[in-house]
Amino acid sequence: MHLLEGEKVTKYFGGLAAVSEVDFYVDEGEILGLIGPNGAGKTTLFNLISAALEPKPGVIKFRDEQINGLRPYKICRLGIARTFQTVKIFGNLPVIENVRVGSLFGPLKGLSTAEATKVALELLEFVGLSKVAYTPARDMTLVNQKRLEVARALATKPTLLLLDELMAGLNQTELLDTMELVKQIQKKGITIIMIEHVMKAIMGICDRIIVLHHGKKIADGTPEEVANSKKVIEVYLGEASDAGS
């Protein structure tokens, strides 16, 4: 049994298919990478899994139960948490309150307020934000806001975590730190799907990679397989030559 499985997942915007008949799965404990050129449908797929959007047609199953059609908060309580490509933090609330929202409302059985605070502090320590726990979230750097989103998502006690471009715009040190963070999350026993453009990160930590192009899945395999796939090379080289011309 796969942890999460999608069958012919499709989403149209107007007449355009943003995601088209994509089959995918992720197994417990894996880190699955999701790559593809801009506009390939990666974030749309995340939105479909986390129920921000509903697939039409298509089926998404979590532990063999169909989950499409549920509301976002239900998905979260089932154990699927996410971060956002453009950060969506609670800017005027202190950092720690951002995380406490997660621990108070995210798990199927909510925590007491004292427990929630304890969990929040631990998670801030884990992502390296304990020093700024009481500053308003909007006053932090973008890098730290992205880490805050990770802490908030972890606070909901997920079994599956969706990370949307966590590493965009990081410098070398930050990149290595963040890759380490992702590995640490995996060690906690959390399955991860990550959208990423930074190839070094993707190739370095993913167990498996799915490549999307124009909403369709064009490759699915280990980093080596994907890196050697003719189709993938064409798509990326094509893009590179487009950019060059």
Place this chain on the structure above:
Amino acid sequence: MEQFLNIFLGGLLIGGIYSLVSMGLSLQYGVAKVLNIAHGEFLMIGAFATYWLQESGVDPLLTVVIVGPVMFLVGFLLYRTVFTSIRLRSAHPGIYESNSLLAAFGIYFIVQNIGILIWGTTPHSYTYLNTSISVAGALFTQNRIVAAAFAVVIGIAFYLFLTNTRTGKAIRAAAQDPSTAGLMGVNIDFVLALCFGFGAAMAGVAGSLISICYSLSTSMGLGYTVIAIVVVTLGGLGSIPGSFIGGFVLGIIGSAVSYWQPGLTVASYYVIFIILLLVRPKGIMGK
């Protein structure tokens, strides 16, 4: 059959006015993102301005040439002073929309109060082209036909302006996506102020046209604002042709309801509005 024709043609005539008012609000709300609850107050001012001018001997139809530009200027300056600063201080578009709605309510109170101070609360009216003519067996006064015709011509002229001129294209670009339009070299604050100004001008001109066939009072504005909001929702946010057609649709519906139960006309507009919001918030022409 004759009754039906009466209702239908009557609806079309008032519908022309509704179209003009609604196109104005569509610019303010659809493009400048100000749900201008004071829209009808500009209409009221336009109507009384025409009343004033015709008292000193100007032909009411000619007053449009004065009322339009003056109201445009008022609207333009209002946007530059009030709404631009709200826009710049708002953290995100949602806050801008609700704060400008509240500011528009403030403007509504101010203009309404000024109107009452000058013209009082009693209805005013004058006669102009008051003879009736028969249209397919139904009788209508000439002034209603002339007003509707003027409204339609102005509406179409404005649509052509939007589609065929550089400024018009900038406005349409801003309606699509303000941030991208800004990137493409459109001075966004200026364009939004233009839209607000054009909206106010249309309201003012509609007021002038209304004054030649109906009696006026300082409390007439809000009713037209409500109609314009319903029409804009009906036609689809920011769709100028949608507002144009929607105006006629609502005119006919209103004409039918008021024939059947005059007490429920306003209520019927709200019911349409509520159903639209629930069933198709994009409007009939929305994408």
Place this chain on the structure above:
Amino acid sequence: MNFSSINWKRAAMQPGIPVLLLILVALAPLYGSGYIVTLFTYFILYMVLSVSWTIFSGSTGYISLASAAFYGVGIYAAAMFGERMPFIFVILIGGIASFILAFIVGAITLRLRGIYFAMFTFGLVVLMKEVIHYWEITIEGTRGHFVIYQSNETIFYYLLGIFIVTMIVAYIIRKSRYGLALASIGENEEAAGHTGINVTMVKVITFAISAVFMGAAGAVMATKFTYIDPGVAFNPMMSFSPALMAIFGGMGSIYGPVVGAVFFSYLQEWLMTGSLKNYYMLIFGAILVLTIIYLPSGITGLIQNLWRRIRGARSAPTRG
């Protein structure tokens, strides 16, 4: 800001000055003239309306213009049941009827964008006025209703009771985990949903709770009017005033709407009885526009900022 941990002992001790003021107000009928009692009655009415408006709109950012509808439902509850049962039940009916109306309206509209919600709620007030007016004229053949009389002191104390309950509920909501949920919805609704908050449910319930106090206040105030009709009961000004008062007073503190309410009801009283009677709406509108442009966090926000600056200036030299 610390949500979801209410220190009851501190909560009881801290508001010393406000409680003292409250006691002073509560004793008004003993020392004050009839005029003072009536003036205070209006203060408290607007305090109830603006504090309960803030419970929902202040935290979520959804501008509700339905206050007048809930207030009017309370007024009509008093008109219909006032003679048949004890006053306290009439007030409860007013509150419950408003709760139900708000729950239904919230359930069908709170999935709309904020601006549509504002329009819809405003439309609700006018729709109810028109429909009830039509009903009275064509079906009942009357216009308006008589409401059973209550003494000024009775009205005053019932309203004061409603006010105290409103403040306690507002305080509990603000400090509880529920308040944290509301605040996160106001900050970013989408993220709140993905973090496990049942966004729609929280919004609808809060909207309905805030309506209870408006309905109850309407039921009490109806007895002051003795005769009511749809025009009196569903006056759109009763939607705008609470919003303006709350914004002007500032919604960052629980006392902001109270300050705003006192300021505006006094201003209204002063203008309406003086030579500026005809300029009331003009001044009201001008303050509304200026507040939105220049005082986005209201009077209490301004005071807090000034206070912080003064304290900062004082402590800066000692630190350096």
